[in-house]
Amino acid sequence: MSLWDKLLNFFTALFRRPFSNNILVRPIFAAIIIGVVCSIVGVFMVLRGLIFFGNGIAHSAFAGGALGLLLGINILYPVSIFALITALGIGYIREKTKLSNETSIGILFALTMALGIIFISLYNNYNVSVSSLLFGSLSSVNLEELLLTLGFAIVIVITMVIMGKWLYFSTFDEELAQANGIPTRLISYIFLVIVALTVIMGIRVVGIILIMAFVVTPAAAAYQYTYDIKKMVVYSVIISFFCAIAAFPISYVLEISASATIVVLLTIVFIFSMAFSPKRRKHSIPEIDSHLCNVCEEAIGDSYCMYCEMEDTEESPETATQDHEHVDEHHHVHDHSQHGGHHHE
Amino acid sequence: MNKEFFPNPVIEMEKVTVMLGHNVVLKDIDLIVNNGDYLGLIGKNGSGKTTLLKTILGIYKAKSGTILVNGKPVTSKTYKEIGYVPQMHPVQREFPATVYDVVEMGLYRYGANNVNVGNGSLIVGDPVILALHKVKMERFKNRPIGHLSGGEQQKVLIAQALVRNPDILLLDEPTSALDFTMVRDLLSLLKTLNEKYEITLIVIQHNLEMLIPVCNRLVMIRGIKMYDGPPQIEKANEMIQKVFT
Numbered sequence: 001m002s003l004w005d006k007l008l009n010f011f012t013a014l015f016r017r018p019f020s021n022n023i024l025v026r027p028i029f030a031a032i033i034i035g036v037v038c039s040i041v042g043v044f045m046v047l048r049g050l051i052f053f054g055n056g057i058a059h060s061a062f063a064g065g066a067l068g069l070l071l072g073i074n075i076l077y078p079v080s081i082f083a084l085i086t087a088l089g090i091g092y093i094r095e096k097t098k099l100s101n102e103t104s105i106g107i108l109f110a111l112t113m114a115l116g117i118i119f120i121s122l123y124n125n126y127n128v129s130v131s132s133l134l135f136g137s138l139s140s141v142n143l144e145e146l147l148l149t150l151g152f153a154i155v156i157v158i159t160m161v162i163m164g165k166w167l168y169f170s171t172f173d174e175e176l177a178q179a180n181g182i183p184t185r186l187i188s189y190i191f192l193v194i195v196a197l198t199v200i201m202g203i204r205v206v207g208i209i210l211i212m213a214f215v216v217t218p219a220a221a222a223y224q225y226t227y228d229i230k231k232m233v234v235y236s237v238i239i240s241f242f243c244a245i246a247a248f249p250i251s252y253v254l255e256i257s258a259s260a261t262i263v264v265l266l267t268i269v270f271i272f273s274m275a276f277s278p279k280r281r282k283h284s285i286p287e288i289d290s291h292l293c294n295v296c297e298e299a300i301g302d303s304y305c306m307y308c309e310m311e312d313t314e315e316s317p318e319t320a321t322q323d324h325e326h327v328d329e330h331h332h333v334h335d336h337s338q339h340g341g342h343h344h345e
Numbered sequence: 346m347n348k349e350f351f352p353n354p355v356i357e358m359e360k361v362t363v364m365l366g367h368n369v370v371l372k373d374i375d376l377i378v379n380n381g382d383y384l385g386l387i388g389k390n391g392s393g394k395t396t397l398l399k400t401i402l403g404i405y406k407a408k409s410g411t412i413l414v415n416g417k418p419v420t421s422k423t424y425k426e427i428g429y430v431p432q433m434h435p436v437q438r439e440f441p442a443t444v445y446d447v448v449e450m451g452l453y454r455y456g457a458n459n460v461n462v463g464n465g466s467l468i469v470g471d472p473v474i475l476a477l478h479k480v481k482m483e484r485f486k487n488r489p490i491g492h493l494s495g496g497e498q499q500k501v502l503i504a505q506a507l508v509r510n511p512d513i514l515l516l517d518e519p520t521s522a523l524d525f526t527m528v529r530d531l532l533s534l535l536k537t538l539n540e541k542y543e544i545t546l547i548v549i550q551h552n553l554e555m556l557i558p559v560c561n562r563l564v565m566i567r568g569i570k571m572y573d574g575p576p577q578i579e580k581a582n583e584m585i586q587k588v589f590t
Contacts, residue, residue, distance in 0.1 A: 047440070169450045172442055176502070179402060179429040181422070181454035227489040229441045279439065 003253050010252040023139075028248055030141045030149055031262060034202045035214055035240035037153045040160055041198045042219035043233050047171045049101075050195065051216055053090060056105040057199045058208040060086035060112035065133040065203065066119035075133070076148070080200050086112060087196035091189055136207030138259040145204060152201035156194055163187060168229055206259040214240070217266040224270075224277035239269050353380035354413075355513055355545050356401060361410035363393070363400050370396045372569050374410070380512070383539045384547045385560035385576060392567045394549045395432070398515045401547075402429055415512065425455050428506030428514040428544075433499055433522065438491035444501050445486040448473045451508040476508040477501075479542065480534060496527030500534065507538075514538065516548045520555070528552065532559050553578070 001009075014024045045054055064082030068075030086108050093104035120130060141149075160167075170177040170184045178184045202211040222235035247261035254261075274280075356378040363371040370393045378384055388394050399405045401412065403423040412419040415426055428451075452472065477483040480500040485493065490501060499519055506514055516535070520528040536559050538544045550556045557563070557576040565572040565584050572584040 165450075165453045168442075169453050172436075172440065172447065172450065173431075173434060175431045175434075176429075176505070177450070178404060179399075179424060179431060180451055181424050223439065223441070227439075227441050227443055229446070232441050 006253040007249055010249050024248070024252075026141050026143065026146050027138050027258060028245065030146050030205050031138060031244040031247070031258065032241060033146075033149050033153045034205055035218070035244040035262065036237050037156050038198060038202060038211070038214035039218040039222075039236040039240035040233055041156065041194060042215035042217075043222065043229070043236050044160075044167055044171060044191065045195065045215055046219040046223060048191075051212065053087075053101055053105055053192075054195055054199065054212050054215055056090065056109040056112075057083050057086055057196050058203065058211050059109055059116070061199050061203050062133060062208045063112040063116035063119065065208075066116045066123065066130070069129050069133075070119045070123045076200070076204070079203060080196075082112065083196040083200050084193065087192040088189065091192045095185075132207065133203070134207050134209050135257065136203070136205050136210060136259050138205050138257070141205055149201055149205065152197055156197055156201070159190065159194055163190060167191060206262075210259050210263050213263040213266060217263070217270050218243070221266070221270040221273040224273040224279060239266065243269060351377040351379045354378065355380045355415055356547075357411075357413040358401075359411045361400065361407045361412055363396055363405055364408045365396065365405070370568065371400065371566070374566070374570055376564065376570065376573070378513075378545060378547065380545055381539070381543055382545050382547075382562055383536070383560045384545075384562045384564060385556040386547055386549045386564050386566070387551070387553065387556070388566045388571075394566060395517055397566065398429065398517055398547065398549070401515065402427055425509065426511055426513065428503075428509070428511040430499075430502045430506045430514070430516045430519055432517045433495065433502065433519075436491045436498060438489075440489070440491050442490050443486065444477070444482065444488050444490055444493070445473055447490050447501055448476055448505045448508050451476075451505040455509065472508050472510070473504075476504040479507055479538065480504045494527070496523050496531060499523065499527075499531060503534070503538075507544075511544070513545045513547070516546065518549050518551065520550055520552060528555060532556075535559065 010024070014028075045051060061079045061083045064078035064080070065075045067082070068078040071078070089108055090101065090104045093099060093107070094101055097104070123130075166177070166182045166187050169180070169182055170187050174184050174188075177187075198215065199208075199211055202214060206214060218236040218239040219232070221239050222232045225235055226232050243262050243265040247258055247265055250256075250265075251258040251261040354377045356376070358374050358376040361371060361374040361376075362369065374397065376397075386394050386397065396405060400407055401414065401419065401423075403419045403421055407419075414423050417423075474483055474486070477486055480503050482497065482500050482504060485497065485501075490498060493501065503514075503516070503519070506516075519535070520531055523531065532555055535546060535548065539546050546560075548556070548560065557578055560576050563572065563574065563576040564570065572580065574580065
């Protein structure tokens with residue numbers, strides 16, 4: 001069978017009865033859900049420098065999974081307990097001992113891996129269950145797992161939406177955020193729990209080896225395109241979404257792992273983004289009479305202002321002046337107000 | 346302290362003692378700051394200057410003593426009425442935040458305080474742009490914060506502290522790591538904020554030669570208050586000899 005025929009088979013199978021227990025639809029939905037959630041959480045993990053932390057959580061989840069196999073129980077429970085204890089433990093050790101994140105993660109990372117190896121040794125039956133812990137089992141995800149993944153995703157996304165601005169502020173500068181009334185300690189712990197939940201959500205489906213690629217790579221790719229946090233989140237989600245969708249026909253045709261294909265596609269997008277990032281465009285050295293952006297007055301060698309993200313700023317100098325005068329009006333009012341005193345809400 | 350000298354107190358500290366862990370960092374501090382003061386706060390490293398500012402903000406709790414800000418006891422919400430500019434940390438060059446975003450962060454917890462113009466109406470306008478205008482940085486609003494120089498970043502942080510229209514501004518070493526011209530520029534800006542916008546300033550600064558000509562009051566601490574008076578270089582030098590040796 002040619003590659004083209006295989007591709008045709010894939011789409012025929014997919015669209016024949018898409019909502020009637022179709023074994024292709026569930027993995028695609030699971031990959032999209034996990035990809036989107038990981039890419040949102042990943043933006044803040046990248047900005048807060050918590051990638052090693054995520055790896056530590058994933059490996060502690062491995063120990064939990066191994067214990068679950070040993071005891072013959074649903075691995076979700078021990079995985080959740082190990083991941084949450086590790087996440088909160090790392091935060092607590094850092095806060096109480098003032099050790100760096102890396103140090104406390106290093107201590108717990110080694111401990112949980114050692115426990116995982118001990119549990120696997122006692123299990124004495126290294127089989128497909130252990131392998132699926134490491135590499136996931138995206139293609140065989142069942143309806144219960146899909147619904148559980150969706151439940152985790154809803155909780156994570158709602159929490160991120162609620163605390164997104166405060167998290168962004170404390171990511172920029174924790175001390176400044178605290179001085180502005182943001183409960184930074186609480187935000188920090190909630191985010192550690194969010195990371196743990198993200199790992200718990202993804203580990204059953206994509207495994208501990210690949211889960212961090214779902215988190216880091218789309219965020220790192222999106223980071224190449226913008227200085228706007230909202231756009232960064234949106235780009236990260238879009239990259240994840242399309243990589244998750246594109247991976248399935250490829251993995252079906254080439255008969256390879258779907259989750260590994262997603263990771264490869266994400267990495268290709270990242271390399272492309274790095275190479276063609278607008279942030280790395282070379283700017284000619286401004287000359288005395290070089291063209292100035294009318295909005296921000298940055299000297300721009302060509303007709304593109306990277307700060308205003310405009311190809312050719314249309315605002316005339318007169319408009320810009322009017323804007324300044326407009327501000328001056330407020331300014332005048334403000335001056336006057338000083339004599340009237342301030343009125344606080 | 347003789348309260349007659351302070352007809353319009355905005356900050357009143359009486360016998361304030363602050364402990365961090367098991368260490369007494371500030372002991373029996375009496376300090377009254379008058380409305381419109383430009384107070385220079387000096388002392389050697391570890392003398393409790395930053396702790397004093399954070400205690401006024403309500404971030405650190407006083408073990409004993411009373412602190413009033415605008416006549417009300419300090420609570421966890423006192424920072425609504427005070428702008429604070431901490432010591433500057435290096436900003437990642439590629440951090441996804443523009444100047445506008447950083448100033449707007451000051452409104453995330455609470456919105457801007459309204460400014461009464463005397464006839465019952467209030468200023469209508471973008472508080473972020475107004476704050477940027479006060480520090481003459483509105484034309485940089487679309488720039489990534491990491492692309493600005495140290496002095497420009499410091500002005501943006503001041504704009505952020507001003508975005509809620511506070512009466513009081515606390516600045517922790519705003520001129521550290523800045524070159525001479527930037528320091529001069531920043532001090533001139535602070536003077537403008539103090540005189541034109543009538544904002545009470547408490548500024549921690551090490552460079553006495555640049556601080557003394559601009560402030561109207563100098564306070565020196567080393568766990569306890571060592572000096573509180575007019576910014577005279579001779580007296581300051583005399584106290585420095587005591588404090589630093």
